Amino acid sequence: MQAFTTHQGRMLPLDRANVDTDAIIPKQYLKSIRRTGFGPFLFDDWRYLDPGTLDIDPATRRVNPDFVLNEPAREGASILLARDNFGCGSSREHAVWALKDYGIRCVIAPSYADIFFSNCFKNGVLPIVLDNAALDHLFATAKASPEREAQIDLGAQIVSCDDQQFPFDIDTKRKQNLMEGLDEIGITLTQADAIRAYEERRRKEAPWLFRGARA
């Protein structure tokens, strides 16, 4: 996984609450069996005026000039500002893959849906929770001055913008995994003996749980 320590970038202000993962990446792109290549389809229904599929070249589709992502000044923005309950709905990790593939390294919102939040950490994308007052400030800055950058220091747990600093909380383990870009499966497999011991004990207590799904 790509490590995350510090990041500096321009902000993409998506001023809507309850943005669901169907909106982040619509269903037709879930037919792909890859983890990459979703960036051109991020926010597809809002971003383009023409319908799209995996086999239509996005360069041939008309873009929606009213959608924030299509404003010329937003090109290359890497910090997504969002509102409450961002990433609700479907568990599709493709939503995070699309954000990452587009170039988003960090999302800042007042709250997230649980599965989306968890999926971010598996992909080196940092979801930061800030309160509405902090978000209002960042939204105002991003809307008024698209060129203005924000700085994120994961080690210090601080978002900086306009000489203002916004501290944020993050779970210690998730922070460490992100900063070191650790392979979570590899870490868990260091517990292999504990997993086997659990299975042995559990097999005696509740043998029916180990009656396999064998057709």
Place this chain on the structure above:
Amino acid sequence: MAGKTLYQKIWDAHTVTAYEDGSALLYIDRHLVHEVTSPQAFEGLRLAGRKPWRVDANLAVPDHNVPTQNRAAGIADPISRAQLEALDANCAEFGITKFDLLDRRQGIVHVIGPEQGATLPGMTVVCGDSHTSTHGAFGALAFGIGTSEVEHALATQTLVLWPAKTLRITVRGAVGKGVTAKDIVLAIIGRIGTAGGTGHVIEFAGEAIQALTMEGRMTVCNMSIEAGARAGLIAADDTTIDYIRGRPFAPTGDDWEQAVASWRALHSDSDAVFDQEVVLEAAEIAPQVSWGTSPEMVAPVTDQVPDPAQEPDAARRNGMQRALEYMGLQAGTPLCDIAIDKVFIGSCTNARIEDLRAAAEVIKGRKRADSVKLAMVVPGSGLVREQAESEGLDRIFTEAGFEWREPGCSMCLAMNADRLEAGERCASTSNRNFEGRQGAGGRTHLVSPAMAAAAAIAGHFVDVREFH
């Protein structure tokens, strides 16, 4: 010390390692796999040279991307076909049990798990699909995961998790005639909102929940995720045990007796403390119809489309205005005056035998309104379809002008050929009315199977309680 909740008991029983930071390595008893969220996980295993930890804990089935007609002819869309072939190849390579597209047991993953007895009380159940919450109806801790966690569960039979808070929702008393499990859960979501359960596991309790069949309980737990909760739970009782007995993967003999004894003890202690409590009166719940683009935008069928101008909160007001614009609705319009173009009866929320019976009862001897372009019934599994056919339900549907399809997720998320066109309005028994969910520009109204059936006959929403 206060007693434990059902959630805490299952959590404790599955803790392999408790970490100092409060997280835990939790053992996973059952992993359900489908074609859309698994290929990248299997690829990850291969790249790292890993194998599934416990192959027989997994059960796979294609559902999201499968055609619902002319199935024997194969899948026309080459990209969809490649995804199903990837599931075939991955399950064959790693030895995972899979029901093929043409297997009579094939169906929606959240229908077939319980149907096969693969979901049992006290289990931890995961699947790369948010509606895994469905299996909580059995008193199992069941939740949706992303593809990285699918890979983690495959490789280690565990997940690293942080404990959730607990929310108990008690639905007191009995619902009125014509009010179903779907109406109960929509009313709950209308009450607490789509983020009301975020960070929580919901335990559903009360007489109205206990009175539900397993099918109804699955409908309620299924939509826990629409209230923001990763999991919903209903404690096992006689209804649960009667449902499981004799199913193919259910325990037998001494194992069965021992299992039943443990399931009967598996409930929240009477002195358990929940982080939050919500109480609803069942008698106050009417048949529900969603009017907006979020499941919390829902109202009793007797109501009107709400007026955003009456909403004091600016963010909510903007959301409502945007939703009404997308839905092509005017504030103040009675919900019963909304005409529909299509009807979809199906999905992991409402495609079980009881759902099909409820819809068939409403339409028996009637005809689909001419103004309704398409009414389709998509059974949740091949076995549900067979059962319905043995009861003659398929004939009731086809004689009324409904299409009788083969099982899959179908127009709930419109990954296959079944979808709404831009501007089309649908009465749907599915779970999400998000923008574009059933097709770009499509307009979804969430309702119960009986309400969807009645709307198909009338051509617009009607109060099924007065529809005779």
